[in-house]
Amino acid sequence: MNALLHRSVLALLGFGGAVTGGWAYAAPRHWYDTFPGMGMSWLPQLGPYNEHFAKDVGAMFLALTAVTAVTFVLVANQTLVRVTALMWLVFNALHCVYHLSMLQMYDTRDATVNGILLPLAVLAAVALFIPVRVSSEPSPRRPVRRTYRQSARTDA
Incomplete structure (x- = not known):
């Protein structure tokens, strides 16, 4: 069940990263002027437009998305899931702290949505740290692997 949770969270984070990153990298001025869309614009209040910075943000989001996509495919690799969780947690926590300290720059609706x-x-990101439950019984789809020593003991 937790693999489904992990895949769902990875899909959500990856989709958001791909959309934001692709948009910022391919159309940096449009992204700056209209992010997050839907009639809202959150970036001009925070400072002047800088194409280099906007494209770097897009590239960073695309890099996060690439690692997230690999993790989605290899979700059984719990070390990779935890590394991806840590990557998103560091980014999202720092991003959250900064923007929550800037809510006064937005109107009530935009501040609420950010909050x-x-x-x-x-x-x-924290949800990716929930461990996957491993059944102690062998899966009916996968044969039990025996080591050489186990095989020698049972065959003798």
Whole structure:
């Protein structure tokens, strides 16, 4: 069940990273002027447009997305899931702290949306740290692997 949770969280984080990163990298001025879309614009209040910075942000999000996509495919590798969780947790926590300290720059609607979505992104990363339950019984789809010593003891 937790593999489904992990895949769901990875899909959510990866999709958000791909959309934000692709948009910022391919159309940095449009991204700056209109992010997050839907009639809202959150970036101009925070400082002047800088194409280099916008493209770097896009590249960073695309890099996060690439690691997340690999983790989605290899979700059984719990070390990789935890590394990906840590990567998103560091980014989302720092991003959240900064933006929550800047809420006064937004109107009530935009401040509220930021105040909800940014902590949810932190919680999404934390959810990837939930360990996957491993059954003690062998899977019916996978044969039990025996070591050489186990085979020697049972065959003798």
